[in-house]
Amino acid sequence: MFRRKSKKLRENNAELNITAFMNLMVVLVPFLLITAVFSQISILNLNLPAGVSEDIPSEEKPPKALEVVIRKDKFDVMERNSGLLKRIINTENGYDFQGLNTFLQTVKAHPEFNIDTSVTLLMEMDTSYDTLVQTMDAVRLIVREERELDEKGNLIQGELFPNISMGDAPPETDNSQTQLGTEGSL
Template sequence: MLRRKSKRTKEMNAELNITAFMNLMVVLVPFLLITAVFSQVSILNLNLPTGTSDALPAEEDPPKALEVVIRKDKFDVLERNSGLLKRIPNNEEGYDYKELNAFLQQVKAHPEFNTDTGVTLLMEMETEYDTLIQTMDAVRLIEREERELDEQGNVIQGELFPNISMGDAPPEDNQATNSPGANQ
């Protein structure tokens, strides 16, 4: 005789127990919110070239214009009309932002530039983004050895040349024949 197994279907009334998961979420969510690092986004207005080459009427005394050229191995600080003011070579760590900032503080103290707020950053095509940002910080703000604090404990920073324009650096070999910063 053959025995047949009885095919009874057992109905299981199963409930989903999510108590342990909810306990984990109650602890985990506040912990993640407390330890999260919120990034601060700041906006810096830049003056970009328009691309038009309309000739300006010739002036007797052209205005002073400060330019910082970012090369792969140095900074060149120029005055558009008179030429090179200072060449700052890279140090062991890379670009010498402190030397650039210190020299621009000396330039800002000069009577011809003490009311000027604009500077043009000219960079080569291979310039890294981080280099550009650090150069902009060195050009915009006064870096001091001693930190001065206000009433709320915030660091007081002075401004050097906050109005920054950007453009492409002229080829280095043409600097000797053409005026620095001239559009090629």
């Protein structure tokens, strides 16, 4: 009835056949590596303001320093020593990043700022992260109407003020008038 297995069969170890699994791995691993999306992270260095400012001798003219103040309803483009250069009011769609970029291009063309690469962004406490990033892009790069491409098909962009410092916006005063005459003149 029941047959007993012989000792010979019990001692035979069965080997695993992993050839099919290895073939699958040889095909699957390169396929996954080729189709994987590698995330691109860009790093933007920021210059944080120093805790203690140095005293500048009074006989020297203080250096020009461009500031963009982000308020909830406008941008104020200022020169630290002279005052307000231009106030850019929000549009019905929100902040006017294109208007800010266009005005900063005219500022960059001015002889007092054409070699300057620094700008300070001063923002109110409730400024959203998205607004901050879009403002940094508007301040940093020239946005052109016509798209110019290089030989590889990449978009050519110029620099305005790539060295960005950040800080808190001063409280808004009602009598903040430009000290340079009419707004928008340098």
